[in-house]
Amino acid sequence: MPISPYVSIIVPTYNRKDLLKKSIESLLNQTYPKNKYEIIIVDDGSTDGTEKLVKELMGQAPDKIKSFTQDNKGPASARNIGIKYARGEFIGFIDDDVIVPNNWLETGTKILSDDVDIIGGFGLYPMDLKPNLITKYGDFKDNYTRDNNNAPYLRTWNLFVKRQVFEKVGLFDETFKTSGGEDSEWCLRAKRLGYKLKKSPELKVFHHHPKFLIKRLKIAYKYGAHQILIHSRIKSKFKIGGTYYLHRFSIRILALAGIILSIYLSLYYNLIETIQGKIYIFSFLLLFSMIFLLERRYRDFIHITSLNISTHYKFLFSLLFIVEDMFSILGTIMNLTKGRTKK
Structure with missing residues (x-):
């Protein structure tokens, strides 16, 4: 395996242009070889001026950034577009509210190279923002797992996957029209085929958590609503x-x-x-x-x-x-x- 494999980083986005700008800037500031990775932005039908921002970002790094636009179909569909057009043998995922440290690509590819097919990481609340109880709880939930070597699921806001895994497991289920559960359902399919989901403390990002309890409860409600959809996809015992x-x-x-x-x-x-x-x-x-x-x-x-x-x-x-x-x-x-x- 080459020392620096080519990586495609997929970033779905929807109406969060200010956060997206910081996210892409952090991806452009990596210690990883500049000619060994690409950034694929998939705009899921934003109406807040995201399209204009993406064009500006592409002007700064025309050889580095690709962009695609679709009607609002949800992050699962957006990620699938990115996967279809990705050139990398490794595929990285973050959300548009994530800022990565400059060694993120280096760390992720190093772990994947050690005979690991799927690796997720941890999230910390951005250091330049003042945390409260709810954001501290968000940090706790992002980083919480009882077994890092065989996690029940991983989140796509900090994830690396070898391309060959998608060839066996398939793409994300586009029945999920909003975020919340589409990554869990994909992880269940991967585990069903024998893949272990590893979560590495070394792979860290800065993740914006909701600052208010009502927002977290809305997310919890949405995840609960998606449980039926998840389990309808997993019909046999495993x-x-x-x-x-x-x-x-x-x-x-x-x-x-x-x-x-x-x-x-x-x-x-x-x-x-x-x-x-x-x-x-x-x-x-x-x-x-x-x-x-x-x-x-x-x-x-x-x-x-x-x-x-x-x-x-x-x-x-x-x-x-x-x-x-x-x-x-x-x-x-x-x-x-x-x-x-x-x-």
Whole structure:
């Protein structure tokens, strides 16, 4: 394998031109050989002047930057366009709100060269911005994993993949019209074919997290809504991270069914109007919600308690885990209900 393999870096973007400018400038400032990588920007139908900015950036580095534009179809479709036109044997991915250090390409290609096919990394909140509790929690979530050598999934805001992997696994699922879940679904397919997902602490980027809780909860809701879509793509049993993924999902479905059933019964029989009914509905909701959360997060809570962070942050991060999961559950329930209504 050559010392410096050719790399194609794909950056999907949508209506974030100011962040995109910083992102591309950081990619142009790499220690990696200048003739060994290209930057592919795919504009997903932006309306904020992104097209003009991209032309300006291309004028600064005409031999380095390629650009493509499509109607708003989502990041999965945008990345697929980039992959189809990429020349590199290695393909790197970042989002338009990511700033990479100048050794990012060097680090990523070095790790991939060591017989690793898929490598993801960590994200830190930009140093020039003042963090708050929510952004610190974002750092924690970006960097959180129990097993760096076999992660359950990796995120496309900091990812390197050997081109040959896409030839076997396929491209991103364009059924996902918005961000949230399309990378997880692709990772599930990769794991199904025997690929291990490695997460390296050496591969770091600066990632803009939402500063406000409401934004994080909207993202959690969207991820929950996409869970049904993800699992509809993975139909047979296969082992992931030491557990049978389909079995774990069946437990979650049973818990969600219990939550829906308790709400339905309370409304149908007007139980909410009586004290006994209120106790009944609350007990059922609490029971099935706890089943869902414990199945989903009990190992995470144990892991959080072992981390070298203050008790204050352990408590707050655990609480935010639960709140985000509740919104994720809500997103799944609403998507299930919507699906039944359409039928």
